[in-house]
Amino acid sequence: NMVQFKSMVQCTSTRPWLDYVDYGCNCDIGGTGTPLDELDRCCQTHANCYTEARKFPECAPYYKTYSYTCSGGTITCNADNDECAASVCNCDRTAALCFAGAPYNQNNFDVDLETRCQ
Numbered sequence: 732n733m734v735q736f737k738s739m740v741q742c743t744s745t746r747p748w749l750d751y752v753d754y755g756c757n758c759d760i761g762g763t764g765t766p767l768d769e770l771d772r773c774c775q776t777h778a779n780c781y782t783e784a785r786k787f788p789e790c791a792p793y794y795k796t797y798s799y800t801c802s803g804g805t806i807t808c809n810a811d812n813d814e815c816a817a818s819v820c821n822c823d824r825t826a827a828l829c830f831a832g833a834p835y836n837q838n839n840f841d842v843d844l845e846t847r848c849q
Contacts, residue, residue, distance in 0.1 A: 732794050732819075739827035742801035746835060755839045756848035760793070764848030767839045773829035780822035790815035792822065799824070804831070 737748050755771030756764035757778060766772040781792040797816035798809035806827060808820035842848070 732792075732796050735797065735799070735820075736823040736827070739799070739801060739806055739823050740830055742806060743804050743827045743831040746830075750835065750840065751830060753841050754835075755842065756844060762848075764844070767842070767847065768834070768836055770830065770833035770835060771839060773826055773833055776829065777822055777826035780825065781819070784815060784818040784822055787815040787818060790818070792819045795819045797823075 740748055740751060751758055751770075751774075753759055755767045755774060756762055757766055757771050758774035762774060762778065766775050784790050784792045784795075795815055797812045797820040799820050800807050800809065806824045808817060808824055812820055
């Protein structure tokens with residue numbers, strides 16, 4: 732779920748969570764358009780991963796709770812997750828690690844979606 736995703740991002744990154752919420756074309760819920768950079772591409776990949784997770788019965792990625800641990804920037808999705816939870820946990824884990832490795836461009840925060848996101 733989004734609270735757990737926020738915690739994962741905070742585990743792997745030194746940037747505040749809110750720096751990512753309105754970043755680029757794809758980092759907000761329902762974002763769309765060609766990614767502006769590597770970080771925006773992380774968000775697009777995360778959204779696509781959630782789309783795949785929804786294929787499991789009654790799987791709602793934004794709300795699904797899963798079991799994981801995070802220590803020293805290493806995230807582990809626990810083996811006791813059901814299929815939906817495992818899928819969502821892996822989506823969030825992959826995105827959090829992607830965020831941590833991608834450069835942050837302040838010019839791509841709070842962009843005009845109509846003019847910059849096609």
